[in-house]
Amino acid sequence: MEDYYLDERGLASYFEAQWLDKVRESGFTEPLLANSKQVPDSFIASLFFLAAADFIDVGLSEASLAPTNLLEVGPALGRSCYELIKRTPTLRKVTLVEPSERLFLNMRKLLMESGTYDFPYIKGLKELASIEFDTSAIVGSCSHIRFKSINAVFDSKTTSDDFDMTVCLNVVDQCGEPSKLVRDLQARTRVNGVLVLSCSYQWSSKHLKNPDDASADINQYFNANWTKIGETELEYRFRFNERFSRLFLSHVVMYMRTG
DSSP: OOOSSOOHHHHHHHHHHHHHHHHHHTTOOSOOOOSSSOOOHHHHOOOHHHHHHHHHHHHHHHTTOOOSEEEEESOTTSHHHHHHHHHOTTOOEEEEEOOOHHHHHHHHHHHTSOSEEEEEEEOSSSOEEEEEEEOHHHHHHTTTSEEEEEOSOOOTTSOOOOEEEEEEOSOGGGSSOHHHHHHHHHHTEEEEEEEEEEEOOOOOTTTOSSGGGOOSOGGGGOOTTEEEEEEEEEEEEEEEETTEEEEEEEEEEEEEEOO
16 A cells, blocks of 8 residues: 555554554453564553543533534544543544545544454564454444544645534644644634644654744644633654654643634
């Protein structure tokens, strides 16, 4: 499968970071195969997605909000969406927009297409292995949700719907026009709805069309029509090869549209 965004190794990194703990819960207790000394799960998996969902859940409660529909842009393999569905019983409709075809197809397996699949993980510097993982329990817990999944780069015309809750985590510093992306997200968030945005500020010239578009503080994207509900800093881990993992700090903000 060709994919402009990431290769099979990248898919393995996302799967490890987002779903390794659920693989363990399913009964797979064996250490991941490795070409050198074993590394602990804590080095591989990321708690970011659970922590981000907890942050959003608290914000919704404090603002007395009960969203029924959700837009997430750049969900990767869908773990943050899954956690939000678990924490938000009022949700009934979820739209997921993911530009990477490789992430998109595997996200659907995890959230929407019950079955047993082989998912890759990193075995060595240049070698992958796989885990057989039954997604039935995950898909079953999301069965009350009406999903709409879109494999495309997001803009304000990707969907005509407006949303009670819009989420975009760790995407803005990986796109060509971050200011435009935020404006498009804001345009799809209805009045009295919330937008959750996060950024690790890993700006790169290979992504940015205009270097001046790199913001030092994503709060600057919000004007007087938006009221801040909360903000936090969360750790995000992502493994690149068997014994090399990067730990990012992700700045997360949550705003309500009031005007």
